[in-house]
Amino acid sequence: MNVLLAVLAINPYLPSSTTMRRLALLALLLHSANAQYGYGPYTPTTTTTAGATSTSKASSGSSEGSESSEYGIQISRHSVVVAHVTCGALATLLLLPVGVMAARAPRAFTSKRWWFPLHACTQVLGLALVLAAFGIAWAHFAVHTLNTPHRKVAVAFFAIIITQAALGILTHAFGGPRRGVLNYIHWVFGLCAIGVGWAVAWLGITNEWEYRMHGKPAYGYRVGWGVVIGFWILMYAVGLTLLPRQLKRERADAAAAAAAGEHGNETETEVAALHPPKSQSN
Template identity: 40%
Template sequence: MWRPLLLALCAVQGALALAGTNRCNDRICIKATRADNIDTYTIHTHPDRPIAPEKFGWMAIGWGLVMPNSPLVIMWPNEDGTFTLSQRKAPRHVMPSVDHSPPRTAQLNEGLTWSNTTSTSLSFDVPSDENNNTIIIWAMSNTRPDSTDPTAGLIQHTWHGGEMIDFTTEYSDVAGPTAIGYGSSKATDPATGGPSLSLIAHVVCGVLVTMLVLPGGVVVPRITRGITTTKSWFYFHILNQGFFALALVCVNFGLGLTFGGEIDSAHRRTGTALFVLVILQILLGIFSHFYKPGHRVQQYTFETKRGRGPTNFLHVVFGIITVAVGWSACWSGFTVEWTRRGHGVPAYGFRVGWGLIVMMWIALYILGLIFFLPRQLRIESAQRATDLAEQKRYFPSEFDLKVRNQALTPSPPMPLRGGTPSTTAFAQQSPKLSSEFASPEGSPILRTSFSSTRPPRMPLVTYPARKNSDPFADRKSSSIKGGHF
């Protein structure tokens, strides 16, 4: 008689028993129970790691292995004591947007949701999907959204992880160890949730290259070129921009890649643009300083009297643009990106310091344009005149050679007035200078006929006949001995 009653009581007790999982890690605890085809998920901070309400941001649970395309339920407490529940989805590792048609609609469980000075618990209910074993992902941020609206913007999570949920086992209030574990981004210290060493190095390199190295490589040569005639500014420019700036930009860009995510913010877009511009600017500088176009190329380009071509002016313009992009990357980094990645709001003094440094560099560059650029042009003009004088001294130009040759070449004699004389020689006299014609007097008598049109002939000169002499006459009388004279 009692046996059927006991079996019925056991069946009722089994039906009333909760099935689910209760696990904790070093940061949070996750509870998942199933009853009457309703799954209840509760996520709260670890009892041994209390978090003050002002340092608590939001918590999220999603169904899937990774964040992209996984249904997410995000909750956060508000300053007025209310709680916000928002269901979202993200196509990539970006801030998830509101999902207006989620696969399962979640509702806030007010009985298990609370927040006090040491801990926070957030809970919601969703219809069961009849899947007894499922993997969930979770995330927690220490920066709270600034609105109670479910569509409010979110700050990137500080910690994230996964957990295995088993609804076939009986739920226990004693939490077990986590099955998957948790982690944080490379920009976050997993122990404290603050900036990691990689992020600190990223900030230091970024500030140095954008606020000191790049603008210094532009302003210092602008001023020194108006002071000295040496090439010290050029060597400084090469060392500063080609070595220090390039090294810092490459290291900074590499550290940024380790943080993961998409190019989805102004800081990441300007940082990528700065990396590309620095490399292009260095290549353009090498080309403009060391490449000299040939005669075939010069007809399609131009060159100033100081020897500057189009690439020199492009190098200057791109240099100014590169410095401006670097300033923009630094500004968006500490005003937007730092807060967006969950590291709090920086002090207002950083904005003031950024503005003072930028104004200082701009003032120095304008000073160099107004006072030192004209001085540089005068120095270059004087140097060019000196070089031209030295060149004319040792390497005269074609015009100078032509003038010199004309001065050294005697002019031809003036032609005789009247007709063209024709001459005939008659006799030979002793050579004496004639005062009238400045020719040897006594030379063959010239008979001039102005009526003849024939060109003049050279006078005929006769010389006395030379006697034939035998060069060996004085030796014929001598005897020849031994074949020798």
């Protein structure tokens, strides 16, 4: 084919030789380019049905079933989803509620602040898992396209939990021995964060699950979510019934501390009167 086009391009005796030579030269160039770079996307041919099945499985597995990092590590899509769900569930359904209860119930029975390390540790771990779940979603699920209720509420929850952590630090750093405005803001904002976190979990196992074409979620997931939420609501209600006991104990501790302070001042005065300064000798 190339030889024929070359002869047509250089033959001066053909009628309308100039036009014919130009057309032949153009055809020669196109044919050469196509021969070198191909005529379009190449689809490998398969001779058997089994070969076609294996080829399609390999291509779909490489594009959807796994992801490879720059180090060549294969991460399955299923493993990514499991990691995201685990981090989110542990944070919203376990660690954050435990931290709230640690700050609620023990103060009704003791003046010691052993509850505060438990509260702080669980909240820090919960925040770390929220960051991990959000990072996994951002890296693998294109969460920047906020086109589902789960993703929208998750972004709001992320902002709320960061703000709540900042409020906790400010309350601990600048709050005095008595409760101030920061304490009440931190308390109310914490309850809001817990509620939004529960909503994120619910939308994840219902709306987002079907949107990502995982099929209809099992009914047991919804029942389990309801059982966990009901348990924490019941525990917090019990903790609120202990609030009068906590306030009574705090008033008694404050009165005892004030009495001890007054008694200490009187003792110092009496001791000072028993040891008058020595008179100077003339």
